[in-house]
Amino acid sequence: MPPTLDSALLTGWVRAATQALERHRAEIDRINVFPVPDGDTGTNLLLTMRSAADAVPPAAAARPPSGDPERTSTVADALAAGALRGARGNSGIILSQVLRGVAEAVAAVGGQAGGGGVLADALCRAHLLATAAVTRPRPGTVLSVLAAAARAAVTAGASRLDAVAEAAAGAAAGALRATTRQLPELARAGVVDAGGLGLYVVLDALAALLGGRPGTVELPAAAGGAGGGGATCRVPAQATPREADEYEVMFLLDGTDQARVDDLRAALDGIGDSVAVVGDGVPGGTWNVHVHCADVGAAIEAGVAAGRPHRISVVRFADPPAAPAARPAGAFERERAVVLVVGAPEVAELARSAGAHVVEREHDGPVEVEVLRAALAGTRARHVVLLPDDADLTEPAERAASLARKEGQEVLVVPxxxxxxxxxxxxxxxxxxxxxxDVVAMAEAAAGTRTAGLLVAESEALTWVGRCEPGDVLGISDGEVVLIAPDLAVGALWLAHRMLTAGGEIVTALLGADVDDALGEGLAADLRRTHPEVDVVVHRGGQRDYPLVLGVE
Incomplete structure (x- = not known):
């Protein structure tokens, strides 16, 4: 009896693909030079496939009666959802869309055990989904390999699943060899596309399973390269990611809709590159977001504006290999430290009491790179997180961090x-x-904190919320006037209530240098009465510009 795409075959395919990726992970990692040579494409594909396999309920994974539509649908949906939630890197996101294409094709036939037509439909859907996910698709990538596999599956014109799978895998191998000619980065390195190689491994695992042949892949050589026993690859010694895109940021996003996701995609495209945003196809469902960028905070803030980001992952790409000798191991006295930049002695003391090393700046003035570099070295810690606490200080903080890394410290700036x-x-x-x-938790906490402050108007002006007179109290959020109040006490209440309309669990108030403690006491008493679910914390901040600064997290 011809094989069909049922739950038993789906679980068998994922198992075989996982084993194949385990065998070839190191090779795929080694040839990973595009979009950045971070050497993790094979690892990302393997982790994504494992996440898909782990999502299948044990009862559904057990060998079922042949052709059970409900169980086939359950397994296909679980694989797609698991891959989406566990996708790692660009390659993992594309792989998640392959499994989503399978789930949609299975759903289109009501879970009935299908033949070659269902697989062809699945690959076509996967190509459309994956291409839509990537903001700026380029030829010579995994998308090209997926497109070739989908075309071959359709043109095979066969009803037998094994024939279509073999045609798709063969076309993927041919398209993979061609990637070297299509991307200059691959041509310079003399390699095929790593993500495309991973997809070929996955498709060949299905063809091998259906054809009853050993699941051992003979890796295709780059076009124009050596043939026979596999790819002949040379990775350029100086291959490094673009300096402007120092971090890979990924997170899951809930509580959003298509319009806000479109805005997020556009925002991320302006922040960095390698943008990929994919959803589970369920209204109000989960999205997986990926971007390479320099400004981690901006990427996470864009996510906060679009919905509820969680499971945030921030990975710094490897530094260029040419670097001065690392600091001797014995030069470090502790493993971890945090450096915080503050503008007032009261906040400095607060930060020190919480265990941070502090750099005090003069009335929000500039901070030299060498000052930050000295502070990092002064911690004598191997791993340091630097918190600049001002958007204008992010660039000098990154420069100081880069210098510290050359001296052997591992430093990450949370902007x-x-x-x-x-x-x-x-x-x-x-x-x-x-x-x-720990860095991810700190980045999430920072991104989840909304801030605003009160200023006293010094002259008459026209604002977004009306005309103000000298002495009026202005509520400032994101650089804009959002309210005008008659005095500080009323302004504090109005501003806090306005910030809490979007929700919050903790309100932190920092009192300025010239403000009486009564302002904080009155605010805390009002919020405990009107928002009993919120914790209120009041500190002396000592700042001279804003009489009151509020944070909601």
Whole structure:
């Protein structure tokens, strides 16, 4: 009896593909030079496929009665959802769309065990979904390999699943060889596209499973390269990611809609490149977001504006290999540290009491790169998180971090835009947690903190909310006047209530240098009465520009 695309075959395919990716992970990682040579495409594909496999309910994964439509649909949907939620990197996102294409094709036939036509439909859907996910698709990538596989599956014109799978895998191999000619980055390195190679491994695993042949892939050589036993690859020693795109940022996004996702995609395209945004196809469902950028905070803030980002991942690409000798291991006295930039002694003391190293700036003036570099070295810690607490200080902070890395320290800048974002990040810092997980938690806390402040008008002016007179109290958020109040006490209440309309769990107030404690006490009493679900914290901030600064997280 001809094989069909049922739940047993789906679970068998994922198992075979996972084993094939395990065998070829190192080779795929080694030839990874596009879009950045970070050497993790094979790893990302393997982790994505494992996430898909882990999402299948054990009862559904058990060998079912042949052709059980409900179980086939359950397995296909679980694989797609698991791949989406666990997708790593650009390559993982594309792979998740292959499995989503399978799920949609299975749903289109009501879960009935299908033949070659269902697989062809699945690959066509996958190509459309994957191409739509990438903001600026280029020829010579995994998308080209997927397109060739989909075309071959359709033109095979066969009803037998095994014949269509073999045609798709063969076309993928041919398209993979051609990628070297299509992308200059691949031609210079003499390699095929790593993501395309991973997709070929996955498709060949299905063809091998259906054809009863061993699941051992003979890796295609680059076009014009050596043939026979596989690709002959040379990775350029100086291959490094573009300096402007130092980080890979990924997160899941809930609580959004298509219009806001479109705005997010456009915003990320202006922040960085390699933008990919994919959803699960369910209204109000989950999206997976990916971007390469220099400004981590801006990427996460764009996510916050679009919905509820979570499971945020921030990875810094490898530094160029040519670097001065690292600091001797014995030069570090501790493993972890946090450096916070502040503008007033009261906040400095608050940060020190929470365990941070502090750089005090004079009345929000500039901070030299060498000052920050000295502060990083002064921690004598191997891993340091630097919180600049001002958007204008992000660039010198990054330069200081780069210098420190050349001396052997591992430094990551979390681009906090205000001292309250810095304090929120510091509050969740846990030196006993893994360094990467701790940085993610701090970045999430900072991104989840909205800030605003009160200023006293010095002259008459026309604002977005009306005309103000000298002595009026102005509520400022994101650089714009959002309210005008008769005095500080009323302005504090109005501003806090306005910020809480979007929700919040903690309100932090920093009192300016010339403000009486009664302002904070009155605000706290009102919020405890009107918003009993919110925790209120009041500190002496000591700032001289804003009589009151508020943060909501």
């Amino acid at each position: 906090t835009a205000s001292v309250l974002q810095g304090l929120a990040a510091l509050a969740v810092h846990d030196p006993d947690r893994r360094a990467g997980e």
